[in-house]
Amino acid sequence: METVNKKILLVEDDPNFGVVLKDYLGMNDFDVTLAKNGMEGFEKFRKENFDLCILDVMMPYKDGFTLAKEIREKDENIPIIFLTAKTMKEDVLKGYKVGADDYLNKPFDSEVLLFKIKAILQRKSTESLADSKQFEFQIGNFHLNSKLRFLTYKEEEPIKLSPKENELLRLLALHENDLMPRELALTKIWRDDNYFTSRSMDVYIAKLRKYLKKDDLVEILNIHGEGFRLVVKEDADR
Amino acid sequence: METVNKKILLVEDDPNFGVVLKDYLGMNDFDVTLAKNGMEGFEKFRKENFDLCILDVMMPYKDGFTLAKEIREKDENIPIIFLTAKTMKEDVLKGYKVGADDYLNKPFDSEVLLFKIKAILQRKSTESLADSKQFEFQIGNFHLNSKLRFLTYKEEEPIKLSPKENELLRLLALHENDLMPRELALTKIWRDDNYFTSRSMDVYIAKLRKYLKKDDLVEILNIHGEGFRLVVKEDADR
DNA sequence: TAACCATTTAACCTAACGTTAACAAAAATG
DNA sequence: CATTTTTGTTAACGTTAGGTTAAATGGTTA
Known part of the structure; x- marks a missing residue:
């Protein structure tokens, strides 16, 4: 070769x-x-x-x-x-x-x-x-603009995301409905995989869950010992 | 992790x-x-x-x-x-x-x-x-997603599987209708073949049987002294 | 310097998991 | 048919992962 x-x-x-x-x-x-x-x-x-x-x-x-x-x-x-x-x-x-x-x-x-x-x-x-260059995602009724760090629910005022919140949500969105390994987020976003960065990540997962609570179709599930999964259920109307 | x-x-x-x-x-x-x-x-x-x-x-x-x-x-x-x-x-x-x-x-x-x-x-x-490993299996009316550790019966809510449950069922599925030697599961999953890991495996077989009870077509048989066999009977309707 | 914001660290709690023990049942052995 | 070996099942336990909240840190800006 x-x-x-x-x-x-x-x-x-x-x-x-x-x-x-x-x-x-x-x-x-x-x-x-x-x-x-x-x-x-x-x-x-x-x-x-x-x-x-x-x-x-x-x-x-x-x-x-x-x-x-x-x-x-x-x-x-x-x-x-x-x-x-x-x-x-x-x-x-x-x-x-x-x-x-x-x-x-x-x-x-x-x-x-x-x-x-x-x-x-x-x-x-x-x-x-x-690695991907995708910076915009439709997540259920949310729209994530990862360049501007905006998360918009339907027609409401956009929520400003912090850099870490933004990167983490983007990484989850890139793996929508699939496993996003803990280790991946830690090495990509925190650049270090240890106890404290891991706890820090959990804090950010909590923050994202709070934002995403507005939409019943969207949730972040944990797969014990593996990572997280951003689940987007099918809209019943469609 | x-x-x-x-x-x-x-x-x-x-x-x-x-x-x-x-x-x-x-x-x-x-x-x-x-x-x-x-x-x-x-x-x-x-x-x-x-x-x-x-x-x-x-x-x-x-x-x-x-x-x-x-x-x-x-x-x-x-x-x-x-x-x-x-x-x-x-x-x-x-x-x-x-x-x-x-x-x-x-x-x-x-x-x-x-x-x-x-x-x-x-x-x-x-x-x-x-080397493309198989992570999804149809087992009678069940569907196993081994990557996400989900076992789904027909259209019901998926059952979450623990890592050991998942690996064991996957190994059985890989040998569907055939013998899955005890020793194989113990060395592959528990990485050690001794009395205690063997008993632990039996506990997990029991757990899997409980999940699989929903479907009459599926059962785990023991072959005394040899191992287990995941049997999937033919659906009479087809 | 004070005030602000993002992030980390700490503390505490709950859930998930796997192992082990204990006892019961089944199968093999002789 | 008595005894041993293997397997089945349940429950208790200890450990680790994850969830949540709040306080500490650190950098930036007014």
Whole structure:
């Protein structure tokens, strides 16, 4: 089968290390573009469509986090792996805020990096099955405009939705009458699947249920241990 | 969320190394069963449902390759990783013949093993998404939706099934009118074949019989000492 | 700084689930 | 036909997931 190599943007200021890593990844069937600093990295990012970014944190002029933030503005889904010399907690936190997919502390085993890359790309590729560009939904007698974050019941005044409410309802709508796995919402919306994000999600399910109570045809059911299901019953009139 | 740990069968004759490795994997959220030789390894493999096998090649009585061949006869898809002291070409070839998924030469970096395991399991799990599993069944007048865990009788309100009820009924349906061996359900669903899981399964058979009582055409028969049979009689009307 | 809003965290409660025990019935064994 | 093994059924129990409300946090804006 014809398979195109995955494209990786590698931003690393140490030229020796950068070239070695680039060659290593190249030998493993990745197309690697090497940038020597954050500035150059962003330029290259804008010109090409990469599948994954590997960013050194400690770089002159523009550090990895700042670069990541800029990259995220252009593409909120691209996987980012940080290379960092320090294990400092604040750095890790900072990284997660800009949506790091993984971390590696230098020095690291190159084979480990390879497996992380493969694992992330695989995860993303299965996730993207759920990716959709649909932003408007008819849900029973409700209409959801996910771009404007409006939920309208019949001819009433639209209800304003918060970002999280909106994303969650949209994800449910994308799976209308089908299972929307907990894990999917947590990784897509909260970007982290742990006890607290899970509880947070439950809070938002409660909020959505409150909104949706207006329409008897619509309800959010739980499938224990699996996720939720947005059920839209057939209108008896039709 | 209910996430069951992956089960690994580790067959390693060096007791010290075996225990260390078992503990290390255990710390990383794997359930590891350790066997001291090929014989014991195969016994344990038959009793439980593992997700992956790690086999030492050099072992007394029964070497890793022979064991792998036996394991492959029972399950042609289970991932196998070989641990070997030598890098000899013929061994590598021999390993690939029995379908090795990966190799590690001793001594190896434990973190590398960890990433190999994760990568392999992830690959297998996405592969298995593709081999279209059947999740919907017509059972007499019942309809089973195994994805949403619903059992619907004619036009009545669907009955919610618990995960175990659902899996068990699905397994019976896959063997409709045929024997569904006890051992199969126990290893596949309970992942362990012992007295207690066996009694637990009987409890679930009772629950399913209660649900299925609505339809005279459907019943679960026991075949003493063998297993169960989901019988669907022909509808006289058709 | 105060006031506001979205989100997270905490606390507490209920429902769902699976296992186990206990006892009954049926089938196999010899 | 007495005994053992396997299966059937019910109920109690402990654990975990989910539901709900309110308070804490944190960022933004006036």
